[in-house]
Amino acid sequence: MTTLAARTTAPAPAAPVTPVLRTRTRSHKKAWNVGATVFIWLSSLFVVALWVWGGGVTAVLGFNGETLTTLGRLTGLVASNLLLYQVLLMARIPFFERGFGRDEITRMHRFVGFWSFWLIMAHIVLLVLGYAATAAINPFVQLWQFVWDYPGMLLATVATLCIIMVVVTSIRRARRRIRYESWHLLHLYAYLGVGLALPHQLWTGADFLSSPAATFYWWALWAAAAASVIVFRFGMPLLSSLRHDIRVASVTADGARGVTVQMTGRRLDRLNAQAGQFFVWRFLDGPGWTRGHPFSLASAPTAAGLSISARYAGDGTRRLASMRPGTKVMIEGPYGHMTGEVRGGTKLLMIGAGAGVAPLVSLLEEQQYAPGDATLIARDSVADDALRVDAIADLVARRGLRHVPLVGSRSTRNSPWISVSHNEWRGAHLIQYLAPDLGEYDVYVCGPIPWMKHVTRDLKRAGVEPERIHSEAFTV
Template sequence: MSTTLAAYRAAVRRPRPVRAWWRDAAGLTAWLSLLFVVALWVSGRGLQDLGTSPEAFLTSTGRLTGLLSADLLLLQVLLMARIPWVERTYGQDELARRHRLTGFGSITHLAAHVVLISLGYAATDRSGLLGEVWLLVTTYPGMLLATAGTAALAMVAVTSVRAARQRLRYESWHLLQLYAYLGAGLALPHQLWTGADFAASPVATVFWWTAYAAAVGAVLVFRVGQPLWLNARHRLVVEQVVREGPDVVSVYLRGRHLDRLPAVAGQFFIWRFVSGPGWTRGKPFSLSAAPDGTRLRITAKDLGPGSRRPATLKPGTRALFEGPYGRLTGTVRKGPKLAMFASGIGITPLRALLAELPYGAGDAVLFHRARMQADLLFRRELEDLAARRSVRIHYLLGRRSHDRVSWLPANYAPVPDDQVLRHLVPDIAEHDVYVCGPGAWTEAVLDSARRAGVPADRVHSERFGW
C-alpha cells in the first residue's frame, strides 16, 4: 500500500467529530438575528406608531412583517447554501425541513407585509386598496422588481407543499428551489431605495449589508466556487457500471487526487452525468463503498427517470458532482458499538460505514430489510464483512404487518418492536444506532430504539425524501 493511501485511510478512521455546540451556535445566531430585527423596528419608533392612528398601526405592523420576512428569507438562503459545518451538524433531511419552515414563515410575513402596507397607505391617502397597490407597484422605486421577486418566492413556497412535491420529480423540484435566490436578489433594490428601516441608522445599515453579504458569500463559495474547484481538481469519469440486481446498478468512478477528496463513508453527492438529454438535472446518490483514495462507488435503484440514468452510462462519461453531504458518518458516533438498520437501497451508506468504521469483534450488528431474498443488495460483500469482522447480520424478509406501523416483517407482529430489538440485541442501549430507509420505516425504527432505551444522542438517521 502506498504511503499516500495509507495516510488517507488512517485519516478517515479518525473523522473530525461534530461538536454539540455547533448546533446551538447556529440556532442561537438565527434567533438573535430575528430579535435584532425587532429591536431595529422598535428603535425606529415602531412601537410608538402603533397607537397614533389606525393607518399608522397598519403601516408600522407592515414594516415589522417586512423586516422579519427579509431576515427569514436570508436565513432560508443560508440554509440552502451547503455551509459545511452547518450541514454536518444538522444533516440534509433536517436542513430541508427547517428550510421549508423558514420559507413558509418568510412568505407568510411577506404576504402580511404587502397587505398591511397597502391598507395603511390606502387609509392615509384616502384611496381604494387596488388603486393604492397599483400606485405602489408602478411608481415606487424597486417595486416592480420586488413584485417579480415575490412571485418567484410564492412559486417556491407552493412547490414546497407536500402535495405539490409528490407531483414533481426531485430534479424539477430542486431546480425550482433555486428561484429563492432570484427572489432574494430582486427584493434587495426595494429595500435599498424605499425601505426606510434599511438605512434608518448606521447600525441598521451595517446589519442588513452584513446579512446580505453573508448570504451571497455563502452561496458563491459553497454552492458555486467549491463545486467548480472540486470538479476541476478531481475530474471524475465513469469507470464501469455493474448490475447488482434487476433494477439496481453500481457505478464505479475514477479521477485525479481522490485521496484528497474530503469524503467519508455514509455521505452522498449530487450527481450530474454528462450524457444525453436532461444531464444538467442533479440527483443525490450515496457512496456504497468506503472511499479508498483511488475510486468511488455509488449504487442506484430504478425509481424514476433520474435514478434510471446510471444504468445507461458508458465508461469514460464525465461525472459532475456537488458534495460530499450528509451527517450519517463516524463524526456523530458516541461509543464503540454499532447497530445499523437499512431498508432497500438504504443499505448503500451503511454498507460503506461497516467497511470503514472501527469496531471490535461482535460489536456491530446489521438489520437488513427487504421484501425477498432477491432484493438483498450486497449480500456477498456483507457476509464477507461478517466473516472477517464478526458483524452480526439479521435479514428481515417478507411483507410488513398491515395492522400496525412496524419496521419488522409481519411474522413478528405478536411481539412489540422494542421487545424484539432488546431480544436480538440485549445491550442495544449501549450502541450507536444508524438508520437509513424510507420515511415511515425509519420513524418506526427510531421509535423502537427510543423505547428500547437508546439515548437520543446515539440515534443517527438519514431519511429518503425531499
Template sequence: MTTTGIPTAPLLSWSGARARRDAAVRTAAGAVLWGALLLVTWWWAAGGGVVDLAGWVTGITSLGRVTGLVASVLLLAQVWLMVRLPLLERAFGQDRLARIHRVTGFTSFTLMLAHIALVTWGYAGGSLPASPAMLWELTWSYPAMLLAVAGTAALVTVVVTSLRAARSRLRYESWHLLHLYAYLGAGLALPHQLWTGQELVSSPARAAFWWTAWGATAAAVLVWRVGLPLARSRRHRLVVSHVVPEAPGVVSVHLTGRRLHHLGAEPGQFLTWRFLGRRGWTRANPYSLSAAPDGRSLRITVQDVGDGSGSLATLRPGTTVLAEGPHGRLSPRARTRRKVALIGAGVGMAPIRSLAEGLPYAPGDAVVLHRYTDHRLFGHELDALAGRRGLQVVPLPGRRRHGASWIGDGVPPGVSDLAALQFWVPDLADRDVFLCGPPAWTDLVRDDLLRAGLPPERLHLETFRW
C-alpha cells in the same frame, strides 16, 4: 482488498470530539439567528415602532414594517440553509437542515405576505376597499417595486411546489430546479429593501448590517454553490469506471478520479451527481456512497425509480462526472459511543453498507439490521465483513407483517416489533444508531428506537424525503 474487489478503506478513529464541536456549532448558529432577529426588532422598536402601534393606521403600517424586517432575516437564513456551507452541513446534516429550511421558508413567506398586506393597508389609510389601488400605485411608483413583485412571484413558485401535494406530482429533478428560484426571489427583493426600506438604511449601523448580510449571502452562494463544486470537479476529474448490476432495478456505479483523498468524503455520506453525455445531465441527483472511500475510487448504488436513475445502468466507462459534496451527517463524525447499530432497508442499505465497512469497531460492537423483501442487497459483502471484522448481521427478509410493522413476516405473530428490536439489540440504549430507508418505514423504526430507550441525540437518520 475485500472479497468483493473493493479496497478496504483505512478505518477512521473516533473520540466523540467532532460530535461535540458540531453541537457547539449548532448552538452558535441558533444564537446568531436569534441575535439577528432581536437586533432588527430592537431597531424597529427604538425607531418608534412600538409608539406607532398606538394609532390605528400607524399601527397597521408599523406592524407591516416589523413583519418585513423579520421576513428579511428569515429569507437570508433560508438561503444560508440551502447554500451547502460545510460548517453547517457537518453540524446539522442534510435531513435536519431540510426540516429547518422548510419551517423557516414557510414562516418567512407568511410574514412577507403579511408585510405586503399590512403596509398596503396602512398606506391606504386603513381602508380595505382602497388597498388594491394603493398596491397598484406602490408597485408602479416606488423604486424597485417591480423587481420585488417578480421576486415574490419566484418565492410563490418555490412555496407552492414545496407543498406535499405538489411534490408528490413532481419528479425530483423538476422540483430541485424550481426550488432554485428561491435564490432568484431573494436577489430580486434586495433592491427594494435597500432602496426604499427606511428601517434598513436609516442609520449607518443598520445600513452596514443589511449590506454586509446581503453581501455575505451572495458571496456564499457564488462560493459554495457554484465555485467550490466546479473547482472540485476540475481537481478530481471523476469518471465512470464500470457499472455492476446488484439486483433487479439496482446498479452500482464505480468511479475513479484524481486525489480523491482530498475530496473529504466519509462513509455514509452522499454527493449530488451529474453524469455528462446523457439526456438530462444538467439535473442533479443525490446518491449515497455504498462503499467506504479509499482515496482511489468511489461507489454509489442506485435504484431505478423512474426519475432518470434508470439510465445509469447504460453509463459507459469513461463518462465524465460532475459531483457536488460530500453532504450528510450519516457518517462517523456523528458518532459518540463505542457500539453502533446500523439499520437499513432497500437501497437505503447503500450508506449503511458504507458505514459497516468504514467505521472502526471491535468484533461484536457493530450490528446491522438488514430489511429486504426478496433480494438481499450487499448480502455477500456484509457476510464478508462479518467474517473479517466481527460485524453482526441480522437479516430481516419477507414482506412486512402489516402496515404498522417495519419488520418482515419471519418474526412470530405474537412478537411485537419493539420486542423483536430489543431481542436483536438488547443494549440498544448504549449505542449510536444509524438509520436509512424509505420515509414511512424509517418513521416506524424511529418510534420503536425511542420507545426502546435510545436517546434522540444518538439517532442519526437519513431518509429519501425531498
C-alpha cells in the same frame, strides 16, 4: 412467535474492540452548533432592533392606520431576513453544515421557507390596509398604486409570484405529483424571487437605509448570500472536481431495480470523505447533467475510488445504468454527520430500508467491531430488490456481521417499519431481541423519512438513548 434467523458464519478470529471515547469530536461539533445558533439569533434580534429604533413600538400603540403599517414593516424585515437565511442555509456553507448537519438544515430550510412565505403575505396585506386606512381609499386601489406607482414594486410582484410557485410545489401532496427533476428546476426560482425583491427594499424600504448600521447589515447579508452561492455551490465544487478528476470506472446492476457506480480519481483521500457521508453528484453524460442528486457512499472511501448504489426512482437514477466508463463526474461534498465519529459504544445496530442500506454497508466496512457485535437489519419489499448483497455476504463471512433481512410488505399492526411476516412482533421487542445489551450499541438508521420516524420511535421505546441514534435525511 416468528423465529428470526441472522445470517452469520464463523469469521476469522479478531481482537476485541477497545471502546473509543470521542469526547473531543462531540465537543467540537457542539461548539459549531452553538456558534451557528447564536449567529442566527443575534442577527434576527438585530433586525427587530432596527424596527424598534425606527419608532415601531410607538407606532403600534397608535391603534390606527400607522399601526398596520408598522406591523407590515416588521413582517417585511423578518421575512427578508428569513429569505436570505434560506439562501445561506442551502448554500452548503461549512459553518452551517458543521453546526447543524444536513438533515437539520433540510428541516430548517422547509420550516423557514414556509414562515417567510406567510410573513411576506402578512407584509403585503398589512401595508395595503395600513396605507389605505391612512389615505382613506379602497384597499384594492391602494394595492394597484403600490404595484404601478412605487419604485421596484413590479419586480417585487414578480418575486412574490416566484416564491408562491415554489411554496405551492413544495407542499408534500403537490410535490409527490411532480417529477423530482421538474420540482428541482421550479425550486431554483426561489433564487430569482429573492434577487428580484432587492430593488424595492432599497428604493422604498426606509428600514433598510434608516441608519449606517442598517445599511451595512443588509448589504453585508445580501453580499454574503450571493457570495455563498457562487463560492460554495459553484466555485468550490468545480475546483474540487477538476483537482480530483473523478470519472466513472464501471456501472453494474445491483439487485433487480438498482445500480452500483464505481468511480476513480486522483488523491481522493484529500476529499476527507468518511463512510456514511454523501455527495451531490452530477454526471457529465449529456442533457440533464446540471441536476445534482444526493447519493451516499456505498462502500468505505479509499484514495483511489468511490462508489454509490441507487434504486431506480426517476429519470436521474435510471440514467446511471446507461453511463459509460470514463464519464466525468462533478461533486459537491462530502456532507453529513452519520459517520463513525459519533459512536459512543462498542457495538453497532444498523437498520436500513431500500437504498438506505448502502451507507450502512459503507460504515460496516470502515468501522471496528468484534465478530457478532454488529447487526444489520435490512428492510425490502421484494428480496430481489435488495442492494449490496455481495458486500453484505462478504461482511458476514469475514467480519462476523449478523444480517437480518426483513422482506415483504409492511406490517399492518404495531410497527409499520417491519415486514408483515413479523406482524406479531412489536418493533421495540424486536430491537431488544436482536440487541439485548442495547446500552453498548450505537444505532444507525437510514431510509425514507416516514419509515425512519417509526424506527426511531421504537428505538426510544426499547430504551435506546437519543444520543445513540444516528440518522440523516436528504430531502427538502
